[in-house]
Amino acid sequence: MNIFTYTLENSKRLILHTAIALTLTSGLSYIAGFMRDRVLAQKFGASTELDTYLAAFIVPDFILAVIVTSAIGSAFIPLFTQNWSKDEKRNIQKSNADPSVTASQYAYSILFFLLMITAFLVIIAMLLAPQIANFLVGSYTPKEKETYITLMQIMLFSPLIFTVSNIFGGVLLSTRDYFFYGIAPVFYNFGIIGGVYFLEPMWGIHGVALGTIVGALLHMLSRAVISVGRIGFTSGISRIQIWGNPQIKETVMLVAPKIFHIIAWQVLLLWFVRLAIEIQEGGVTIYSYARNFQSMPVSLIGIAIALSAFTSLSFAAASKDFVTFKKTLYQKMVLVTILTLLAALSLNALAPKLVSLLLEGGKFSEGAVEQTVFLLQVYVWSIPLESLLHLLARANYALKKILIPSIINVSCIALIIITSSFLAPSQGLSAIPYAFLGGLILQNILLYTSLKYYINNASQQS
Numbered sequence: 001m002n003i004f005t006y007t008l009e010n011s012k013r014l015i016l017h018t019a020i021a022l023t024l025t026s027g028l029s030y031i032a033g034f035m036r037d038r039v040l041a042q043k044f045g046a047s048t049e050l051d052t053y054l055a056a057f058i059v060p061d062f063i064l065a066v067i068v069t070s071a072i073g074s075a076f077i078p079l080f081t082q083n084w085s086k087d088e089k090r091n092i093q094k095s096n097a098d099p100s101v102t103a104s105q106y107a108y109s110i111l112f113f114l115l116m117i118t119a120f121l122v123i124i125a126m127l128l129a130p131q132i133a134n135f136l137v138g139s140y141t142p143k144e145k146e147t148y149i150t151l152m153q154i155m156l157f158s159p160l161i162f163t164v165s166n167i168f169g170g171v172l173l174s175t176r177d178y179f180f181y182g183i184a185p186v187f188y189n190f191g192i193i194g195g196v197y198f199l200e201p202m203w204g205i206h207g208v209a210l211g212t213i214v215g216a217l218l219h220m221l222s223r224a225v226i227s228v229g230r231i232g233f234t235s236g237i238s239r240i241q242i243w244g245n246p247q248i249k250e251t252v253m254l255v256a257p258k259i260f261h262i263i264a265w266q267v268l269l270l271w272f273v274r275l276a277i278e279i280q281e282g283g284v285t286i287y288s289y290a291r292n293f294q295s296m297p298v299s300l301i302g303i304a305i306a307l308s309a310f311t312s313l314s315f316a317a318a319s320k321d322f323v324t325f326k327k328t329l330y331q332k333m334v335l336v337t338i339l340t341l342l343a344a345l346s347l348n349a350l351a352p353k354l355v356s357l358l359l360e361g362g363k364f365s366e367g368a369v370e371q372t373v374f375l376l377q378v379y380v381w382s383i384p385l386e387s388l389l390h391l392l393a394r395a396n397y398a399l400k401k402i403l404i405p406s407i408i409n410v411s412c413i414a415l416i417i418i419t420s421s422f423l424a425p426s427q428g429l430s431a432i433p434y435a436f437l438g439g440l441i442l443q444n445i446l447l448y449t450s451l452k453y454y455i456n457n458a459s460q461q462s
Helices: 003-017 019-044 048-055 058-089 101-127 129-136 142-155 158-174 178-182 184-203 205-231 234-238 246-279 283-318 322-359 366-398 403-461
Strands: none
Touching: 003 178, 019 048, 019 178, 019 184, 019 283, 019 322, 048 142, 048 205, 048 246, 048 283, 058 101, 058 142, 058 158, 058 246, 058 283, 058 366, 101 129, 101 158, 101 205, 101 246, 129 142, 129 246, 142 205, 158 178, 158 205, 158 283, 178 184, 178 205, 178 283, 184 205, 246 283, 246 403, 283 322, 283 366, 283 403, 322 366, 322 403, 366 403
16 A cells, blocks of 8 residues: 555545544534524524524424434444444355344334334424423413414424434444534534525525424435445345334333433423523523534534544443443543633633624624623533533443433433522523533532442453
């Protein structure tokens, strides 16, 4: 192999199959996301109309997170990785045999299983939309509630689309195709932007919701092409088994404790939205934008490193190589802490100029900018803690330890809800990031303690 070919192959590996790919694509996604936020902010301002659009995500995201995200994060990737490893080690006797048939069968079986459950919950949510509106946006006028119901019902198609996309995304993470996994949100944001420019003039805020569904379809298709290429199509589809499938049962058993954590997290997000609506008009918009800025380094650094580490931790746990497991975990913890702390300090200093540059103008007033900046400067200190949380959680999932971490997470989320409710009358919107920060501190301490116990116990038994 000549030097040019070696350099080309090495560059390809770095861009497509390492944590650098996740950071790069997360960066592109956030650029597209800030473009989306700027377009929305200047078009609608910190208004009830934009609050309603943002609130319409809550129920669809709830369904998606509880049914799909919990399964992929805590069960699908470890089990798919286990199957994939067996397939790679299998001695293929015939040249036309499919080495990934077991992994392929599992992927398509779990996909159809989750689609069935998601579709059932989507139908229930559509039927209960008026009752959901009364609970979540009870202070709205009848016309505003009607708008919320219509937007939510449009958005409810997205969990079905993202179910497919996220299963394919889990495949890509397991096969270390990080670039193709991470680029999907860019297309999603472009769909929303397209909705604002091309559909909103015809159908108003409903056009933006339709653009969101178009973005979801682009998200799915961008992952499906590569994922299907990795695991095949006809062989996996033809061997789907849902009822009586032991791996479906194992998935459910692994996911069950995690679901309580996911439900609690989604209830927390719902609570924050409801609290922001009650505190002031435009509160959801200001809170959401501050949270978007805060989540940028969490995704670019924390989640990117956690996702890439998850695959390595899962392989190490599957082979009972706990020396490598601990070494990988501690190295990533140090790396995440240093990088996210620097990011928090930088974002705190840049917040006034950054928010003004990206959001101010059109209907987004100077006062809204000032509120967003203040909220963001409180939120930034949770960046290292939330980033570490993603890594610690995935380390627990790699060991297939779900119950105790879920109890810890649910308890801390309950504490955040109580604390934010107590602080809201005196702190306004700032109650949200203050309570969030306090809960994350406790959550990290407890998760690290439980993980250390699991690692030491597993090392002694191996």
